[in-house]
Amino acid sequence: MALPYLWLLLFFVVPFVIVLKISFSDIDLAIPPYKPLLEWVGKHSLAIKLNFDNYAFLFTDALYLRAFANSIKVAFLSTLMCLVIGYPMAYGIARAKPAARNVLLLLVILPFWTSLLLRVYAWIGLLKANGVINNVLLSLGIIHEPLTMLYTPFAMYVGIVYSYLPFLILPLYANLEKMDWQLLEAAEDLGCRPWQAFYKITLPLSRNGILAGSMLVFIPAVGEFVIPALLGGPNALMIGRVLWDEFFSNRAWPVASAVAILLLILLVPFMMWYQSVQARESAGAR
Amino acid sequence: MNYRSSFFILTCIGFGFAFLYIPILSMVVFSFNASKLVTVWDGAHSPTLKWYYALLNNEEILDAAWISLKVAVINATGSVILGTLAGFGLARFSQFRGRFTLNAMTTAPLVMPEVITGLSLLLLFVALEQFIGWPAGRGITTMTISHMTFSMAYVTVIVNSRLASFDTALEEAAMDLGARPFKVFFVITLPIILPAILSGWLLAFTLSWDDLVISSFTSGPGSSTLPMVVFSKVRLGVSPEINVLATLTLTVVTTMIVGVSIWMARRAKLDKAAA
Numbered sequence: 001m002a003l004p005y006l007w008l009l010l011f012f013v014v015p016f017v018i019v020l021k022i023s024f025s026d027i028d029l030a031i032p033p034y035k036p037l038l039e040w041v042g043k044h045s046l047a048i049k050l051n052f053d054n055y056a057f058l059f060t061d062a063l064y065l066r067a068f069a070n071s072i073k074v075a076f077l078s079t080l081m082c083l084v085i086g087y088p089m090a091y092g093i094a095r096a097k098p099a100a101r102n103v104l105l106l107l108v109i110l111p112f113w114t115s116l117l118l119r120v121y122a123w124i125g126l127l128k129a130n131g132v133i134n135n136v137l138l139s140l141g142i143i144h145e146p147l148t149m150l151y152t153p154f155a156m157y158v159g160i161v162y163s164y165l166p167f168l169i170l171p172l173y174a175n176l177e178k179m180d181w182q183l184l185e186a187a188e189d190l191g192c193r194p195w196q197a198f199y200k201i202t203l204p205l206s207r208n209g210i211l212a213g214s215m216l217v218f219i220p221a222v223g224e225f226v227i228p229a230l231l232g233g234p235n236a237l238m239i240g241r242v243l244w245d246e247f248f249s250n251r252a253w254p255v256a257s258a259v260a261i262l263l264l265i266l267l268v269p270f271m272m273w274y275q276s277v278q279a280r281e282s283a284g285a286r
Numbered sequence: 287m288n289y290r291s292s293f294f295i296l297t298c299i300g301f302g303f304a305f306l307y308i309p310i311l312s313m314v315v316f317s318f319n320a321s322k323l324v325t326v327w328d329g330a331h332s333p334t335l336k337w338y339y340a341l342l343n344n345e346e347i348l349d350a351a352w353i354s355l356k357v358a359v360i361n362a363t364g365s366v367i368l369g370t371l372a373g374f375g376l377a378r379f380s381q382f383r384g385r386f387t388l389n390a391m392t393t394a395p396l397v398m399p400e401v402i403t404g405l406s407l408l409l410l411f412v413a414l415e416q417f418i419g420w421p422a423g424r425g426i427t428t429m430t431i432s433h434m435t436f437s438m439a440y441v442t443v444i445v446n447s448r449l450a451s452f453d454t455a456l457e458e459a460a461m462d463l464g465a466r467p468f469k470v471f472f473v474i475t476l477p478i479i480l481p482a483i484l485s486g487w488l489l490a491f492t493l494s495w496d497d498l499v500i501s502s503f504t505s506g507p508g509s510s511t512l513p514m515v516v517f518s519k520v521r522l523g524v525s526p527e528i529n530v531l532a533t534l535t536l537t538v539v540t541t542m543i544v545g546v547s548i549w550m551a552r553r554a555k556l557d558k559a560a561a
Binding site: 004012013014015016019043085086091095102106108110114116119120126130136166209216219220222224225226229230248256267270271281 | 293296299302303305306308311312313316325328368369371372375387389395396397398400401405406407410413418431434438447450458465489492495502503513521524529535536538540543546547551
């Protein structure tokens with residue numbers, strides 16, 4: 001147990017300390033492109049220089065705040081759409097016959113094992129001006145000129161919902177599978193309409209599954225890079241993309257680190273929430 | 287369940303699976319398309335295997351695939367060892383110092399945005415190189431370490447949940463009969479969690495094989511992985527060879543997943559018959 005513990009300490013926790021440190025450094029035109037925090041001034045004095053400019057910069061340039069706000073909005077709406085599509089699917093699979101259930105579950109898991117990059121790429125072929133969807137609609141005479149779908153917010157939402165849907169269905173299914181369906185029958189015997197029984201019994205009982213699944217979509221989606229980069233077009237302002245560009249294009253490592261720290265501060269409460277939901281769920285299972 | 291609600295649910299499932307599978311199937315279909323325009327079907331010359339030949343002769347892609355394969359295999363093996371240890375510790379020892387931290391450290395990588403993980407690992411490697419001279423430059427080693435860090439979290443979860451659903455009575459009985467803890471682990475526990483370890487290995491392999499963001503941060507010159515090459519190609523637009531790559535990936539993944547599920551279903555049956 002000590003081995004994985006030390007491993008995670010060194011390669012998961014320590015890196016964040018370094019990110020924090022570099023977020024307070026000056027940008028430098030050197031390799032690596034930042035100045036040290038600690039400096040010997042004179043013979044026996046070590047000076048620490050904390051530079052808050054990187055953070056101040058993030059708060060004064062509207063681009064960064066807009067990127068943060070937009071990422072949260074996109075992640076939230078995508079999570080909602082995943083729930084609308086995923087809940088009935090998870091419910092249906094949980095209520096299917098055991099044999100059918102395994103096949104359906106396999107069909108949900110299969111895309112999850114196929115490269116995300118390739119699945120996002122598939123949407124470029126579907127959505128572009130001379131892509132599959134436009135060609136089908138044109139040949140059916142529904143539209144007369146191709147719709148612009150690729151490189152729009154619409155394409156980005158489709159990509160995110162599509163890629164993260166299995167992450168929502170699986171924990172939700174795991175939760176619904178343990179449900180005692182006799183409760184529903186009892187409620188209906190007592191005069192509840194089916195949707196009332198669903199609203200009063202199924203929905204509250206699956207709360208942990210909904211929360212766990214939503215968190216698995218929301219948290220990574222806030223920092224998503226690949227999907228906005230490939231489907232969203234140049235104006236898709238997402239914080240993951242901003243961080244990437246600061247790092248790779250501008251070589252502004254300290255700014256990228258400050259972005260990462262702010263993003264982390266934003267997401268840690270959700271991660272802790274996720275962990276407590278998971279703990280409750282596994283405690284309930286035993 | 288009355289008919290109307292089940293009809294509604296069936297419709298939802300139908301649409302949901304269509305949504306999940308139409309993009310994938312479209313890649314498979316267009317991988318046989320002769321036209322370079324990818325999504326415009328060239329009926330006169332299709333279906334054709336010419337893009338399959340093109341892919342298999344594309345050195346850039348083959349080299350990248352070879353690097354990806356090496357990283358993925360080492361990563362999967364390493365993270366299975368670390369993840370099994372962590373999962374075993376979490377499931378079998380309810381009280382130990384650092385349990386909370388270990389639990390948090392194995393949950394966080396599952397949801398951590400990749401750009402943060404990638405950036406933080408790169409900065410660690412740069413700092414390590416500055417202070418102790420290792421790792422000298424970035425490449426396969428740094429990528430593999432990075433992949434192991436997030437893959438082992440998945441293995442931990444899988445192994446942990448498999449152990450949690452298993453009675454400790456078997457292990458206790460073996461110990462009562464005089465087996466040493468080490469022997470108990472290898473003779474009793476390991477066979478029980480073998481399916482979890484196998485799925486963990488496959489998952490860790492896939493995560494590494496597919497990873498773009500963390501690899502981009504932690505790779506060095508001359509060690510581009512397959513996703514990195516694909517990404518740079520896709521950024522320039524659709525390419526028929528990528529459809530071929532997707533089709534081949536899909537074939538391998540489907541065979542693997544279906545094979546493993548059948549094997550596990552059989553095992554479960556045997557378990558039941560033995561009980």
